[in-house]
Amino acid sequence: MLRYAAYRVMLLVPILLGVTLVVFGLNQMIPGDPVDFLLDADATPADREYLRAYLGLDRPLPMQYFTWLGNLLEGDFGRSFIKQRAVLDLILESFANTLILILAGGTLAIVVALVIGILSALYPRSPAAMLANVLGISGVSLPNFWVALLLIGLFSVTLGWLPASGMRTTGSDFSLGDLAAHIILPAITVGLTTVGTMTRIVRAAFADLLKQDFVLALKAKGSVRRSILAHVFKNALPPILTVAGLEIGSLLGGSVITESIFSWPGVGKLMYDAITQRDYPVIQGGILFVSFLFVSVNVLVDVLHGCVDPRIRKSLRGAT
């Protein structure tokens, strides 16, 4: 098991290096001279040359890349043009809020998908199956920013039940109830696509497994329903886990739109603000951070996969 985990982590290194190369490449695509972003219009050519040498921009590109990579390894993601603070600090401060939002939205999505997916696989002609059909196809077709605006229009403006923006009521002390009221609408928005994808996967996995011989054997043996479901659930877990891991990416990507609509103070909002203000170091830092996170989560999922499914570990042992 440990060997499998070590092998997966090792595969991570070239991917992460590739990610840094792509982001460094993006860096070069920014139109205009980086020095212009930092200096006033009346700066003398001598000032510009000085700053260029100071930032190392006069050196060849590969040198610049390795210096930049070295800085990344030391936790130096650069400084925000606008906020004049270290990018990593800004990201880490807001990341906790994104994590809260994604956990809420993801949990909501997975619970709904499991309940409806399993019910619809067990009772293919029930209302639950109809609902699974509708959720499966509309979940992946609904624009989440539109749903967010409709939710605000209905629950915040018309009914006045829930707040439309922010993470807590201004001026009040922190309370769980207040956070819960603020998180409901953003969590629904961010989890929407995931509900659609996951419902389809859960349903397909369960429907497929319920037809298999081992289920028939269990029935013939006289196992109770709960025990059969437990067997099926264990076998359905690997594909569900894989898709759930990939969905983290869609949750993180969706957080930019969701957080900007609901003014949720997370990484997505940080990046959205950086985009509108052309604060390039923050955009780069954000995408680096999120992709590192996404890749690591997927490795974690693969390792978990190996824990749940012994066949994966064995196939690897055969290969190496």
Added chain:
Amino acid sequence: MNVRLLKKAAPDGAAAAAPPGGKPAAPALEAPRREATFLSRLFRNKLAAVSGIYLVLLCIGAIFADQLTPYDPLQGNLRERMQPIGAPGHFLGTDEQGRDIWARIIFGARMSLTAALAPVAAGTLIGGALGIVSGYFGGRVETAIMRMLDVFYAFPAVLFAIALAAIIGTGLFTMILCMTLVFIPPIARVAMTAAKKVAHMEYVEAAKTSGAGPLSIIFRHVLRNVFSPILVYASTLLGVSMLMASGLSFLGLGVSPPAPEWGFMLNSLKDVIFLKPLITFVPGFFIFITSLAFNLLGDGIRDALNER
């Protein structure tokens, strides 16, 4: 291929079964018959048929947009701002600057459909070519291309498109470019898998031994056999593409302000949501049903071509 299609078509009804029953497997008739089977099967799926008809109507509407509305999509009447749906003269209402929403929807369809279709088309061409080449040649070529594309899987797709558009600059063209880059790796992977299967077929071996060069084998033998899995996969991307394009526009990374585009309409309408809570309904609804139609049509195409 042909045999399998015939077997599938036979129990479905007399109409499909009659022609193949008469003339068994005449090579000259192969292509037209296959197409007819595909279309009739696609249209047997009601949802896919309705979706297809809606999308065709939408395209026609977008082309003849100026015939379909008397209003200018860019010019509003400030005295008729924020009219509700069903207001006299404006059956879908007006926006925050008094512009007719129907006019902006039907003119906006031009840009929204382009932004949704172009990246999938371009991604299919480029990704398909990369995938076929790496699948056919295998070995080092495959490793080089596929490992390079693997890196792009590390970025959450939406976020990558957003960051890219934010860095290169806004505009319809850069938005299409960014989304194309996002679609290339997955399409290449599908094409690679399909081409790899074909590359080991006996007829390819036969072509090789009879002296055909790689280019002519790819164009004459591989391409037509990997066409349907790639097409099926690309069609499932259309709905995603619609959502991604309108999402980027919504964030202000697509078209520039006065131009009508569905995602961007929501961006400007959201500012008056506290006055008119449901004013964002119409443009979002069009994004939704168009994406839904793309998805249903994609499912229909997949079932009709019997691919997974």
